[in-house]
Amino acid sequence: MQTFNYHSHTYRCGHADLDMTDEDYVKDYIKMEFKRMAFTDHCPEKNEIDKRNNMRMKYSKRKEYLENIQALKEKYAGQIEIQSGYEIEYLPGEEENLKELKEETDKLILGQHFIYDDNKQLIIFGKHDFSDKELLRYAEYIEQAMKLKLPDIIAHPDFCMLKRKTFGEIEAKVAHLICKAAEKYGVPLEINLNNIFKYTYYEKGVLNHNPIEEQKKKLQKVVYPCKDFWKIASEYDIHVLYGIDAHHKGEVVLFKELVELANEIIGKDVIEKLNFIDIK
Ligand SMILES: [Zn+2]
Numbered sequence: 001m002q003t004f005n006y007h008s009h010t011y012r013c014g015h016a017d018l019d020m021t022d023e024d025y026v027k028d029y030i031k032m033e034f035k036r037m038a039f040t041d042h043c044p045e046k047n048e049i050d051k052r053n054n055m056r057m058k059y060s061k062r063k064e065y066l067e068n069i070q071a072l073k074e075k076y077a078g079q080i081e082i083q084s085g086y087e088i089e090y091l092p093g094e095e096e097n098l099k100e101l102k103e104e105t106d107k108l109i110l111g112q113h114f115i116y117d118d119n120k121q122l123i124i125f126g127k128h129d130f131s132d133k134e135l136l137r138y139a140e141y142i143e144q145a146m147k148l149k150l151p152d153i154i155a156h157p158d159f160c161m162l163k164r165k166t167f168g169e170i171e172a173k174v175a176h177l178i179c180k181a182a183e184k185y186g187v188p189l190e191i192n193l194n195n196i197f198k199y200t201y202y203e204k205g206v207l208n209h210n211p212i213e214e215q216k217k218k219l220q221k222v223v224y225p226c227k228d229f230w231k232i233a234s235e236y237d238i239h240v241l242y243g244i245d246a247h248h249k250g251e252v253v254l255f256k257e258l259v260e261l262a263n264e265i266i267g268k269d270v271i272e273k274l275n276f277i278d279i280k
Pocket residue numbers: 009013015042247
């Protein structure tokens with residue numbers, strides 16, 4: 001079982017639990033006997049491009065965030081290794097700002113939640129409909145970010161499946177492009193557990209502890225991990241890992257159950273072909 005998680009948010013982004021402190025998350029990871037964790041909250045933007053409320057920390061919060069992580073690193077040294085980081089999106093024109101974020105942290109994970117359309121307007125997965133051309137641009141942005149050596153991990157590479165009804169030719173093409181780039185640049189892909197949590201143990205925004213067999217019945221609603229994506233991924237020489245994408249109380253401690261549910265979706269045959277990374 002994986003004993004690390006590089007995808008963990010904080011109250012600063014505005015949509016994670018406001019009553020969970022950074023230390024509360026650390027204590028949960030210790031309870032789970034994790035050896036390493038990284039805080040990778042939604043990154044602040046120097047140029048405010050994503051105008052949505054409660055999506056990411058303000059640029060002015062950056063220093064306090066990093067200082068708090070540093071204090072926890074020291075306090076819990078010997079018990080768990082704590083890393084600092086951000087979840088970023090790549091956008092052309094923002095390269096220098098993203099490099100700055102990389103320089104001040106241990107880990108950057110790329111969670112590509114949006115891209116620019118032809119008119120340089122932000123189009124967001126789950127909110128807007130994407131044309132085939134725009135879906136391909138999603139893969140191009142991810143590849144470009146890897147080429148620039150920005151991300152250490154690609155979070156939920158199958159996020160583009162939000163609002164898509166089927167996995168057809170274009171979706172397969174996107175999956176191949178991302179996996180091919182991950183192979184070329186040696187960047188691991190994350191099997192994200194957050195959408196599973198949202199539709200099972202955190203159904204309707206309330207934590208439940210129903211038996212796992214009950215939770216399995218709710219998996220049809222889960223968009224990512226997308227079985228078809230991971231089947232394609234298993235054909236490539238790439239590395240993968242699980243990411244909790246923790247936003248809520250009670251999420252980290254359900255890691256084992258969430259992994260079991262992810263494996264249920266992806267299928268044992270594919271899971272066995274995937275090459276999972278360990279702590280280096
Ligand atoms: Zn989030």
